[in-house]
Amino acid sequence: MASPLQARVLGAGPTGALTALALTEAGWRVSLHDPLTAEQLSQRNRAYAFSYSSRRLLERLGLWSEMESELVPFRRLELRDCGAGVGLAFSAADRGRRPAIPASASITPNDAIGWIGQHGPIQHRLLQRLTDDPAAELHLGAGFAAASDPLIVPELVVAADGPDSPTRSRLGLGQWSMAYGQACLTVQVELRGCADDEAWELLRPEGPFAVLPLGEGRFQLVWSAPQARCRQLESLPDVAFLDALAGALPEKLQPDALLDRPRAFPVALQLARRLHRGGTVLVGESGHRCHPVGGQGLNLCWRDVEVLHRLARRVAAGRLEPARLGGAYARRRWIDLMLTLAATDLLVRLFSNRHPLLLPLRRLGVRSLARFGALRRLALGAMSDGPCPAMRRAPE
Numbered sequence: 001m002a003s004p005l006q007a008r009v010l011g012a013g014p015t016g017a018l019t020a021l022a023l024t025e026a027g028w029r030v031s032l033h034d035p036l037t038a039e040q041l042s043q044r045n046r047a048y049a050f051s052y053s054s055r056r057l058l059e060r061l062g063l064w065s066e067m068e069s070e071l072v073p074f075r076r077l078e079l080r081d082c083g084a085g086v087g088l089a090f091s092a093a094d095r096g097r098r099p100a101i102p103a104s105a106s107i108t109p110n111d112a113i114g115w116i117g118q119h120g121p122i123q124h125r126l127l128q129r130l131t132d133d134p135a136a137e138l139h140l141g142a143g144f145a146a147a148s149d150p151l152i153v154p155e156l157v158v159a160a161d162g163p164d165s166p167t168r169s170r171l172g173l174g175q176w177s178m179a180y181g182q183a184c185l186t187v188q189v190e191l192r193g194c195a196d197d198e199a200w201e202l203l204r205p206e207g208p209f210a211v212l213p214l215g216e217g218r219f220q221l222v223w224s225a226p227q228a229r230c231r232q233l234e235s236l237p238d239v240a241f242l243d244a245l246a247g248a249l250p251e252k253l254q255p256d257a258l259l260d261r262p263r264a265f266p267v268a269l270q271l272a273r274r275l276h277r278g279g280t281v282l283v284g285e286s287g288h289r290c291h292p293v294g295g296q297g298l299n300l301c302w303r304d305v306e307v308l309h310r311l312a313r314r315v316a317a318g319r320l321e322p323a324r325l326g327g328a329y330a331r332r333r334w335i336d337l338m339l340t341l342a343a344t345d346l347l348v349r350l351f352s353n354r355h356p357l358l359l360p361l362r363r364l365g366v367r368s369l370a371r372f373g374a375l376r377r378l379a380l381g382a383m384s385d386g387p388c389p390a391m392r393r394a395p396e
């Protein structure tokens with residue numbers, strides 16, 4: 001009997017952990033390495049917006065039914081161009097019929113546009129699944145660099161080691177990088193005036209601002225603003241921060257209490273010059289990073305995993321040479337990456353200002369979206385399934 005295909009995954013964040021699960025599902029043996037312990041990996045205080053592209057992958061890996069209980073669905077998305085004073089609301093009806101919904105099903109008002117999930121429980125669940133998986137070996141914390149059997153040379157090395165990827169540097173893959181003048185402040189708050197199944201994307205002149213429901217009146221805020229302003233907001237006492245927040249939100253949304261301390265992180269557009277070298281591939285933020293507007297970041301990372309999963313299955317079935325996997329992966333990822341990075345960049349550039357020549361154009365764009373259902377379906381489809389129609393096909 002042929003020995004099983006071996007993969008080494010470097011980085012056990014949400015992308016690396018899901019990659020390891022996808023590879024074992026495809027019939028590979030996997031070792032997963034991270035200098036952080038399981039506890040440290042789960043401790044990050046953040047929340048992600050999940051789209052239908054992420055749901056599709058979780059379903060394929062048999063993880064959706066257990067993950068769904070950790071996620072808060074939102075059924076309405078309020079989009080406001082605060083500089084131009086126009087807005088509209090997306091609802092489930094604007095999703096149209098997509099592959100994640102069986103062809104016979106009709107759209108109901110209860111369908112979600114997307115889901116919000118907190119990092120801790122999701123990361124914990126992924127690592128727990130891997131601990132229970134006989135085809136996976138975890139090397140977390142102090143012994144992360146140890147190889148289970150130094151004589152085994154894996155057919156595939158997956159670098160999911162984050163935006164500062166040591167693997168990308170070691171392989172000399174290089175990257176294009178552009179820092180935004182903005183940073184991003186995340187904080188959890190109690191809010192009045194916002195339904196528990198409603199999310200907001202406010203396109204403010206200082207930067208995009210997302211309000212994401214966590215359930216029971218709690219919301220995660222993702223507030224982009226110039227870096228100096230973020231640093232100043234981060235240092236404010238709670239009461240002063242709540243005042244500043246009330247000034248930034250529409251009148252309808254009233255912040256009542258802070259549930260954690262605001263934390264700023266840098267935002268940048270990054271894209272590796274190559275996504276593979278030999279048997280090593282870059283997956284997740286080691287390969288690309290975008291502005292958090294529209295909640296695309298982790299969904300884009302997980303679409304890398306979706307493609308790698310399909311290819312790993314083909315290798316396991318003998319339909320693709322292991323040596324060709326890296327090149328095939330890189331070729332299949334470029335279009336989605338370029339389109340998503342370009343779209344998020346365009347949104348930031350177009351809306352983070354009060355430029356008098358742009359305001360009429362923006363008004364026209366937002367009013368057209370509000371008026372024409374086909375345009376709303378196109379925009380929401382690109383946001384929730386990825387901008388590249390080929391990604392939406394299910395076949396192996």
Ligand SMILES: Cc1cc2nc3c(=O)[nH]c(=O)nc-3n(C[C@H](O)[C@H](O)[C@H](O)COP(=O)(O)OP(=O)(O)OC[C@H]3O[C@@H](n4cnc5c(N)ncnc54)[C@H](O)[C@@H]3O)c2cc1C
Nearest residue numbers: 010011013014015033034046047048161162265284285297
């Ligand atoms: C402070 C902060 C707050 C954020 N808040 C939000 C938010 O609220 N909402 C949101 O959607 N996104 C947020 N993001 C972005 C989000 O965290 C990323 O999109 C997501 O973590 C990307 O996942 P990843 O697995 O690709 O990379 P990472 O999560 O960065 O994981 C990389 C892993 O690689 C490990 N590693 C590093 N070096 C090595 C090595 N040599 N060998 C093996 N492993 C290694 C690291 O320890 C880490 O665990 C935030 C980012 C930051 C920095």
